[in-house]
Amino acid sequence: MGGNNRKYSCPDVGGHFGEFGGRYVSETLMPALIELQRAYREASEDKTFYEEIEYYLKQYVGRPTPLYFARAMTESLGGAKIYLKREDLAHTGAHKINNTISQAILCERMGKDRIIAETGAGQHGVATATVAALMNKECVIYMGEEDTKRQELNVFRMKLLGAEVRPVVSGTKTLKDAMNEAMRDWITNVRNTFYIIGSVAGPHPYPMMVRDFQSVIGHEAMEQILAVEGKLPDTLVACVGGGSNAMGLFFPFIEESEVRKIGVEAAGHGLESDLHSATITAGSVGVLHGSKTYLLQDENGQVKGAHSVAAGLDYPGVGPEHSYFQDTEKVEYVSVTDKEAISAFSFLSEVEGIIPALETSHAIAHVRKIAPSMSPEQTIVICLSGRGDKDIHTASSFM
Amino acid sequence: MGRIKEKFRELQEKNKAALICYITAGDPDIEFTEQIINCMEASGVDMVEIGIPFSDPMADGPVIQAASERALKNSTSVSDVLSLVSRIRSSSDIPVILFGYYNPFFSYGTERFAHDAREAGADGVLVVDLPPEEAGELGVHIEREGLDRIFLLAPTSTEERIEMVLENASGFIYMVSVTGVTGARPDMNYDLEDLVGRIKSRSDVPVGIGFGVSSARQATAIASFSDAVIVGSALIRIIEDGGTQRQEVLENISSFTKEISAACLR
Numbered sequence: 001m002g003g004n005n006r007k008y009s010c011p012d013v014g015g016h017f018g019e020f021g022g023r024y025v026s027e028t029l030m031p032a033l034i035e036l037q038r039a040y041r042e043a044s045e046d047k048t049f050y051e052e053i054e055y056y057l058k059q060y061v062g063r064p065t066p067l068y069f070a071r072a073m074t075e076s077l078g079g080a081k082i083y084l085k086r087e088d089l090a091h092t093g094a095h096k097i098n099n100t101i102s103q104a105i106l107c108e109r110m111g112k113d114r115i116i117a118e119t120g121a122g123q124h125g126v127a128t129a130t131v132a133a134l135m136n137k138e139c140v141i142y143m144g145e146e147d148t149k150r151q152e153l154n155v156f157r158m159k160l161l162g163a164e165v166r167p168v169v170s171g172t173k174t175l176k177d178a179m180n181e182a183m184r185d186w187i188t189n190v191r192n193t194f195y196i197i198g199s200v201a202g203p204h205p206y207p208m209m210v211r212d213f214q215s216v217i218g219h220e221a222m223e224q225i226l227a228v229e230g231k232l233p234d235t236l237v238a239c240v241g242g243g244s245n246a247m248g249l250f251f252p253f254i255e256e257s258e259v260r261k262i263g264v265e266a267a268g269h270g271l272e273s274d275l276h277s278a279t280i281t282a283g284s285v286g287v288l289h290g291s292k293t294y295l296l297q298d299e300n301g302q303v304k305g306a307h308s309v310a311a312g313l314d315y316p317g318v319g320p321e322h323s324y325f326q327d328t329e330k331v332e333y334v335s336v337t338d339k340e341a342i343s344a345f346s347f348l349s350e351v352e353g354i355i356p357a358l359e360t361s362h363a364i365a366h367v368r369k370i371a372p373s374m375s376p377e378q379t380i381v382i383c384l385s386g387r388g389d390k391d392i393h394t395a396s397s398f399m
Numbered sequence: 400m401g402r403i404k405e406k407f408r409e410l411q412e413k414n415k416a417a418l419i420c421y422i423t424a425g426d427p428d429i430e431f432t433e434q435i436i437n438c439m440e441a442s443g444v445d446m447v448e449i450g451i452p453f454s455d456p457m458a459d460g461p462v463i464q465a466a467s468e469r470a471l472k473n474s475t476s477v478s479d480v481l482s483l484v485s486r487i488r489s490s491s492d493i494p495v496i497l498f499g500y501y502n503p504f505f506s507y508g509t510e511r512f513a514h515d516a517r518e519a520g521a522d523g524v525l526v527v528d529l530p531p532e533e534a535g536e537l538g539v540h541i542e543r544e545g546l547d548r549i550f551l552l553a554p555t556s557t558e559e560r561i562e563m564v565l566e567n568a569s570g571f572i573y574m575v576s577v578t579g580v581t582g583a584r585p586d587m588n589y590d591l592e593d594l595v596g597r598i599k600s601r602s603d604v605p606v607g608i609g610f611g612v613s614s615a616r617q618a619t620a621i622a623s624f625s626d627a628v629i630v631g632s633a634l635i636r637i638i639e640d641g642g643t644q645r646q647e648v649l650e651n652i653s654s655f656t657k658e659i660s661a662a663c664l665r
């Protein structure tokens with residue numbers, strides 16, 4: 001597998017990445033997925049679709065985001081040169097809007113007047129509520145009750161943007177249950193509703209579509225690093241919840257096997273504790289939310305609750321293409337604990353004056369481990385997926 | 400001939416639509432599930448669908464979600480459900496359909512599951528989140544063991560999809576009455592008659608209708624143009640409402656299923 005000269009061409013027409021991915025959904029949704037797939041294919045062949053996306057990414061989201069040379073962080077760690085791809089500077093403060101704006105434009109083309117989404121940290125919910133306001137669509141956001149408490153500020157932002165936030169009280173009351181509830185809404189209102197999934201997860205075509213929409217991160221980063229360094233980076237690092245910011249950064253480099261790619265999962269209280277979200281590093285293959293992928297599950301195939309201090313990583317599944325990258329060794333997956341992430345949160349705030357999201361702090365924490373042993377000629381690009389204002393409350397309770 | 404096919408033939412002679420009842424195994428425990436099934440059979444239920452609980456029942460409404468949560472409190476597993484089927488089969492010929500979400504089956508092992516399900520005496524398998532596109536890896540084993548592969552069709556299904564499902568299905572087609580999750584509903588969509596007609600013009604596999612059936616009036620309407628009436632949430636609600644009063648639950652289930660069964664006579 002993964003022959004070096006063969007061009008990467010996943011997924012297949014059914015949305016499979018090797019054994020992963022697919023469309024494991026109830027029959028009620030199949031016609032909707034097929035309709036979406038067709039609409040996306042048609043849009044992809046239409047120049048004006050991309051022109052419209054480009055217009056909004058530039059004028060509304062504020063792209064391209066800077067690739068910032070983190071001099072102080074580099075000096076402090078004393079090894080590889082570190083660059084931060086500043087997705088925190090995108091409108092609404094995270095990478096999520098790259099995807100939501102693009103899906104909303106597709107929604108408009110499909111003539112649907114209602115948008116729904118699931119959210120964990122609330123960043124995807126905010127990014128969805130934002131584009132729904134922009135495009136004048138009715139908007140309902142499902143959020144685990146647990147998360148509505150941890151992320152109060154984002155709940156308020158969504159409401160201010162005109163969305164209805166529905167707290168989800170079933171199951172573990174976090175992101176996975178919010179996604180179940182959003183799927184149930186979609187099954188019920190499939191004729192007029194567009195479901196904006198927030199990561200490279202869910203049934204085909206979502207993993208492929210969200211990957212394509214987030215790839216703007218990696219395309220820009222490649223151009224930017226070539227402009228300043230004259231060569232490709234040595235290492236790319238990003239946190240992995242569902243995996244969209246990591247996919248966005250890695251995918252444009254996927255044929256560049258000499259560029260090391262590291263996805264950082266949440267080890268929570270530690271991998272041996274059972275309180276973690278390290279799906280790839282500690283999970284096994286199963287089927288959840290419409291795709292086959294690595295999962296946290298028990299011996300009877302029941303999905304386990306995940307844990308992370310970062311609500312956006314608190315998910316027991318992962319995008320199926322990441323599972324494929326793991327098995328084909330295109331990307332390495334590692335994990336860092338809540339404690340290490342919190343420490344990295346303070347570190348970046350102090351040395352660079354940039355408060356990262358707790359999700360992003362996982363990527364920072366891993367770079368603190370690997371940068372010192374690399375040489376100053378080498379470069380690392382971190383996807384700074386979001387800003388940490390939303391996390392001040394959570395973080396302060398640890399300090 | 401399989402038990403499901405045999406049953407439909409027998410009922411056709413009586414001019415009755417089949418009454419198929421769904422309950423979640425292990426809600427609130429597996430012994431009671433067995434008692435309920437025995438009680439239902441004695442009250443005119445023609446086939447049973449035994450639900451294997453799952454942590455993330457994406458296509459179910461609040462009633463069946465809660466049943467799954469109760470069943471998972473005592474860790475009801477695929478193995479537990481297969482033992483239950485063996486016990487039922489030791490004294491009854493009622494057709495048994497295993498119903499669930501894919502992950503517990505996948506985790507048990509698809510080949511092993513198909514083998515053990517046949518061995519236990521199950522007759523058909525319906526996996527909610529396995530549309531024909533993904534059904535192959537379990538389906539080959541189910542077919543090899545001679546069990547029926549039951550598929551869903553929905554009001555949103557296109558001609559193309561009806562065709563694809565019919566190519567793969569046996570036993571019966573489970574026609575979902577609404578675009579929505581499971582749960583009892585006072586009103587149902589009677590345009591279904593047209594959809595059922597379109598299915599029946601292409602195939603002689605029986606068509607059953609479920610999702611939302613909760614009254615004799617609905618059952619009579621459905622029985623007039625389809626082969627089976629499928630009831631789930633309305634029964635689970637009786638179990639839920641009865642709580643620890645088990646005798647009362649059995650009595651209520653008995654009178655409810657008798658009434659629906661009578662309504663299935665054409």
Ligand SMILES: Cc1ncc(COP(=O)(O)O)c(C=O)c1O
Pocket residue numbers: 094095120121122123124198199200239240241242243244245246311312313357359360385386387
């Ligand atoms: C800032 C930020 N980074 C990362 C994530 C994790 O998602 P993904 O792995 O899809 O990028 C989230 C999710 O809410 C987020 O808000």
